[in-house]
Amino acid sequence: MTAPVAKLLLKVFTYRQLAVGGGFLAGFGYVYCGIGFALSALPGYIILEDHFQDQFPKALSASSLFNFIGIAVLPPLLQYLKTLFGSREAFILFGAVTWHMIPAGFGLRDAVPRGGCIDRPSVSKRHAKTKRDLKFVNKYLSFCSCLFYHKNYAILVVTEFLSSLIYISWALFLVSLGTSAGLREESAVILSTAAGVGSFLGTALAIGLFHFQKMNAYTSCAVPLLVNGIGLVGLTFARDFNSLLSLTLLTGFCLGVNISGMIGIIPSLVCRYHFQQAVVINYFIDGIAYQFGGLISGAIRDLYGSTLYVYGFAALLSFVALPWILIWACNKDPNRECEPDLS
Structure with missing residues (x-):
């Protein structure tokens, strides 16, 4: 369907420029794919640490x-x-197989609440210098x-x-x-x-x-x-x-x-x-x-x-x-x- 458009663009751009631009647009789908994998993997990584701290x-x-x-x-x-x-x-x-991540995402459990903060005086004293x-x-x-x-x-x-x-x-x-x-x-x-x-x-x-x-x-x-x-x-x-x-x-x-x-x-x-x-x-x-x-x-x-x-x-x-x-x-x-x- 885009062949007529490509033919018109060849009047303005060289073959190399059009090929490079087309390659960029064609590969842009893989950028979306990578973003999706990152968004799905990152929460699972952090939740694992929440549930299995030790x-x-x-x-x-x-x-x-x-x-x-x-x-x-x-x-x-x-x-x-x-x-x-x-x-x-x-x-x-x-x-289509990668769509299994959708129900997997729904299946993630909420994070387990963590314990209290560090309250040892030595830690606060040591980090007073660290912050400076x-x-x-x-x-x-x-x-x-x-x-x-x-x-x-x-x-x-x-x-x-x-x-x-x-x-x-x-x-x-x-x-x-x-x-x-x-x-x-x-x-x-x-x-x-x-x-x-x-x-x-x-x-x-x-x-x-x-x-x-x-x-x-x-x-x-x-x-x-x-x-x-x-x-x-x-x-x-x-x-x-x-x-x-x-x-x-x-x-x-x-x-x-x-x-x-x-x-x-x-x-x-x-x-x-x-x-x-x-x-x-x-x-x-x-x-x-x-x-x-x-x-x-x-x-x-x-x-x-x-x-x-x-x-x-x-x-x-x-x-x-x-x-x-x-x-x-x-x-x-x-x-x-x-x-x-x-x-």
Whole structure:
């Protein structure tokens, strides 16, 4: 229906300008989709912390299991729907499936009332100096003040940004990696399933680490990202199906531990008064990383003409993140308990 309009616009704009503008408008639907996912996920995240204050990391990791089940199941399901109905109808059906979030939203329970405020005199005395030192932050940067009050959380944000760049670069091109290695598309899709299975198992391990109180900077980030970087380097050299499948399982496992660990460890790095702000910052950082990760990895693939360079880039990021993690691990400052007026 818009073809006549496009023809008229070509008298004013070049092909490139029109293509860029059309691409922007076409992709705008995905912006709406992302906003919807954020609006649906954020309340659930905070409500989990309200209902499971002491067991929040385990509860969050358990909920993440279902995310990775979706990653394992949906790619082959979408491929099957495409063979039955074609791409357009398959994506319409896929979009309809996401409407399950509507009744899920109605099913959310109200938050459990929290206990009283901190009333220890030492806390108020300590923060009298803190408020003077951070007067500029409280006045002009109150929307991100937790980054200044909780230094380890600020380091976690940098690490999470790098991890999200790694994750999106790894996840976007798994099928392309398989086809570039000579696999048929039907076989390459299995790599996405292996990624979901590996991430599921990694999240299960994260639940165990939280249960036994063994989750820290090393187990949530340092070791998983180190092994992940080695696995990503291996993916750039693998050519047969079994090697690709094994390394995809390994990297998915590491990223599952890493993602679940970083999200679940937030309550131990920030006070309860800064928790919701920290959650918002986390989602914002993830969104920025996913956006730029897709753009950067896509540009690398277009520039060098091979998916292998994308995985080399992701491996490099895995190693770049390690110094930040070591700074976090070596910083032994306790989690500051802030008063409500510091939020």
